[in-house]
Amino acid sequence: MLWFEERPNVAAPRPEESGLRLEVRRFLDGECKAGGFVPRPNNWVAFDRAFSIRCAEQGYVGTTLPKQYGGGGKSARERLVICEEMLAAGAPLGSHWIADRQSAPQILRHGSEALRARLLPEIAAGRCTFAIGMSEPDSGSDLSSIRTAARKVDGGWRLDGRKVWTTNAHHADYMIVLCRTAPRGEDRYAGLSQLVVEVASDGVTVRPIRNLAGEHELNEVIFEGAFVPDDNLLGEGGDGWRLVNEELGFERSGPDRFLSTYPVLRLLVAETGKDPNRYQAVAIGQLLSRLLAVRSLSHSIADLLANGERVILAATMMKDIGTALEQEIPQVAGRLLEIHPDPHGSGFAAALAAALLNAPSFTIRGGTREILKGIVARELGLR
Amino acid sequence: MSDTSRLLADNVQAFLARHPGAACDETFMEAVRESGFALAMAPEELGGLQCSLAEAATVARVWGYQAAPLPIVELLLSGFAARIKPDLVLTTTFMPRGGGERLAAWFPGVERCVDLSGAGSTIAPVGERSASTTLATEPLVAVTQDAMAGSFRLAGDDLLPRGALLTAARMLGAMERVLELTVEHVTLRQQFGRPIARFQLVQAMAADAASEVAASRAVIGDALAVVDHGETADLLWRAAKIQAARAATLVSAHAHQMFGAIGFTEEHELHRFTTSLLAWRNVWGSTASIEKELGGLACTIGGDGLWGAIAGN
Numbered sequence: 210m211l212w213f214e215e216r217p218n219v220a221a222p223r224p225e226e227s228g229l230r231l232e233v234r235r236f237l238d239g240e241c242k243a244g245g246f247v248p249r250p251n252n253w254v255a256f257d258r259a260f261s262i263r264c265a266e267q268g269y270v271g272t273t274l275p276k277q278y279g280g281g282g283k284s285a286r287e288r289l290v291i292c293e294e295m296l297a298a299g300a301p302l303g304s305h306w307i308a309d310r311q312s313a314p315q316i317l318r319h320g321s322e323a324l325r326a327r328l329l330p331e332i333a334a335g336r337c338t339f340a341i342g343m344s345e346p347d348s349g350s351d352l353s354s355i356r357t358a359a360r361k362v363d364g365g366w367r368l369d370g371r372k373v374w375t376t377n378a379h380h381a382d383y384m385i386v387l388c389r390t391a392p393r394g395e396d397r398y399a400g401l402s403q404l405v406v407e408v409a410s411d412g413v414t415v416r417p418i419r420n421l422a423g424e425h426e427l428n429e430v431i432f433e434g435a436f437v438p439d440d441n442l443l444g445e446g447g448d449g450w451r452l453v454n455e456e457l458g459f460e461r462s463g464p465d466r467f468l469s470t471y472p473v474l475r476l477l478v479a480e481t482g483k484d485p486n487r488y489q490a491v492a493i494g495q496l497l498s499r500l501l502a503v504r505s506l507s508h509s510i511a512d513l514l515a516n517g518e519r520v521i522l523a524a525t526m527m528k529d530i531g532t533a534l535e536q537e538i539p540q541v542a543g544r545l546l547e548i549h550p551d552p553h554g555s556g557f558a559a560a561l562a563a564a565l566l567n568a569p570s571f572t573i574r575g576g577t578r579e580i581l582k583g584i585v586a587r588e589l590g591l592r
Numbered sequence: 593m594s595d596t597s598r599l600l601a602d603n604v605q606a607f608l609a610r611h612p613g614a615a616c617d618e619t620f621m622e623a624v625r626e627s628g629f630a631l632a633m634a635p636e637e638l639g640g641l642q643c644s645l646a647e648a649a650t651v652a653r654v655w656g657y658q659a660a661p662l663p664i665v666e667l668l669l670s671g672f673a674a675r676i677k678p679d680l681v682l683t684t685t686f687m688p689r690g691g692g693e694r695l696a697a698w699f700p701g702v703e704r705c706v707d708l709s710g711a712g713s714t715i716a717p718v719g720e721r722s723a724s725t726t727l728a729t730e731p732l733v734a735v736t737q738d739a740m741a742g743s744f745r746l747a748g749d750d751l752l753p754r755g756a757l758l759t760a761a762r763m764l765g766a767m768e769r770v771l772e773l774t775v776e777h778v779t780l781r782q783q784f785g786r787p788i789a790r791f792q793l794v795q796a797m798a799a800d801a802a803s804e805v806a807a808s809r810a811v812i813g814d815a816l817a818v819v820d821h822g823e824t825a826d827l828l829w830r831a832a833k834i835q836a837a838r839a840a841t842l843v844s845a846h847a848h849q850m851f852g853a854i855g856f857t858e859e860h861e862l863h864r865f866t867t868s869l870l871a872w873r874n875v876w877g878s879t880a881s882i883e884k885e886l887g888g889l890a891c892t893i894g895g896d897g898l899w900g901a902i903a904g905n
Contacts, residue, residue: 478891497827498830500831505807
């Protein structure tokens with residue numbers, strides 16, 4: 210009875226969250242009407258420092274960080290509410306998103322006290338942008354094969370190597386870099402570490418990689434003897450594989466894995482109007498049912514996390530089907546409305562174009578579909 | 593899962609284990625009547641257990657997991673309807689089959705059906721047992737147009753969301769069992785000198801099936817909880833039923849692919865789950881009709897209000 214014994218999710222409605230939801234929604238509505246941002250799909254990667262600072266002033270950044278580090282001391286559920294509202298509104302979250310989602314929890318759990326005291330208040334204030342240093346030119350899904358390496362020197366480390374596909378590195382203040390601190394031996398997962406690298410350091414060069422939509426979001430980052438102080442090591446050193454997998458857990462399990470194209474669904478429903486034909490109604494019903502199902506799965510993960518339970522299986526499944534939905538929405542929307550997707554247009558046409566052009570990245574970034582299915586299979590006991 | 597649900601699940605498991613090879617007949621019906629499970633949702637003064645919908649869904653889920661006979665959803669709902677009108681023995685009509693005639697699930701003692709063809713659910717008397725069956729050879733009863741004439745509306749009518757969610761729970765149980773059987777099969781079955789679970793295509797099919805089951809479990813659980821809280825679940829119950837149907841399609845197809853020829857035989861138990869799953873997609877509202885309703889609701893709400901309807905407020 211493997212499946213039946215598993216604790217089912219029975220998420221009762223939580224009226225205590227509705228006040229927060231309305232508050233965030235009102236803030237975003239005001240921002241949008243005042244021209245503070247233009248709603249777009251996939252906008253959680255878009256960099257807007259001023260917007261992030263305004264969010265932080267409302268307590269919407271670093272929500273779960275302890276108050277002693279400038280955070281809100283709130284629950285993971287409250288953060289989930291805030292994130293969902295921001296994503297559904299298509300707000301530009303790129304300046305704080307990665308720091309808030311994964312870097313801050315990583316520093317809080319595994320950073321030195323000096324590092325926590327210095328960086329966490331800056332993150333919570335919305336003034337600090339982080340980038341992810343995992344993939345390399347020869348190491349994508351096979352992360353344990355990375356070659357970026359740090360050697361021990363007096364008072365710290367010297368870092369050499371290169372990272373790619375680094376979102377917003379050209380805006381980032383810091384980057385958590387996975388690197389080798391001991392040569393690769395029998396155990397390919399041993400001898401890895403995570404370092405918090407200041408991007409403005411000597412010996413760090415950021416080069417743009419334009420994506421197929423012509424946008425500059427991705428970068429290549431080159432390290433040539435960059436110095437990283439001892440305080441900036443996460444964990445004990447050598448335990449980087451475990452740490453990076455924890456970080457990926459945060460990266461994979463959030464609502465940004467099913468709401469990236471929600472703004473397209475919203476505009477699709479608005480453009481369709483009150484009197485859909487049968488084909489339109491059926492297709493919209495299918496998308497909406499899927500959205501609600503993935504959202505329920507995502508909420509069950511938040512509840513498991515709050516209870517300190519293992520979430521890898523549920524989180525991996527959620528990212529796999531959630532990102533598939535993100536890709537399906539613009540495809541269906543394009544068939545239903547037959548409006549020319551225009552990267553230089555506005556409204557539905559622009560949103561559809563942005564979603565279609567960015568869609569291929571959804572099932573690659575944060576763990577490819579192939580890797581995710583492999584993890585699920587492993588959890589089922591098949592490998 | 594509440595303690596009551598856990599207890600119910602254990603009791604239903606034990607009950608079904610005492611009736612191996614049970615069929616949709618008077619003998620098993622009598623045993624079910626004696627067990628009291630069918631009255632899970634009936635009020636205490638009528639001998640019921642006064643269970644919540646989520647608790648009753650546990651009964652349906654275990655029933656699906658064991659591929660047990662008798663339309664348990666209809667029996668549970670008859671108990672629920674007893675709050676409004678005692679001794680109402682109900683079944684539900686399926687998609688029309690032409691000539692204005694409809695079919696409904698048959699079981700010993702069935703008297704009336706819930707007809708979903710109009711607005712709301714109408715209670716109508718049933719006719720003779722039909723020669724037709726579901727894909728899974730479950731017996732059916734005819735509901736003629738003449739019978740419809742003698743129909744009446746049930747006051748306080750909220751049978752449809754409950755019927756749909758109990759059906760989704762029964763489907764969930766069946767899918768959980770199919771997944772379990774499939775994982776076992778691909779782990780044991782050897783080809784080319786290794787278990788077929790070692791092949792990436794097989795792993796991907798199993799992963800997809802498991803994800804569908806997990807999403808179904810999550811959204812059905814949420815929808816049950818919301819209905820039990822007495823809140824509006826117009827979007828959520830429909831989403832849960834549509835998700836269960838979508839999952840049933842994929843889980844059945846992938847399971848048959850992974851089982852190969854043996855799963856296509858009458859002798860193997862796989863079809864007892866998969867053919868039922870295919871049939872249940874269109875019970876208590878056909879999948880297409882519920883999709884159309886859900887999309888229509890979204891359009892009525894409009895783009896700007898949609899997120900509020902999804903997330904609350």
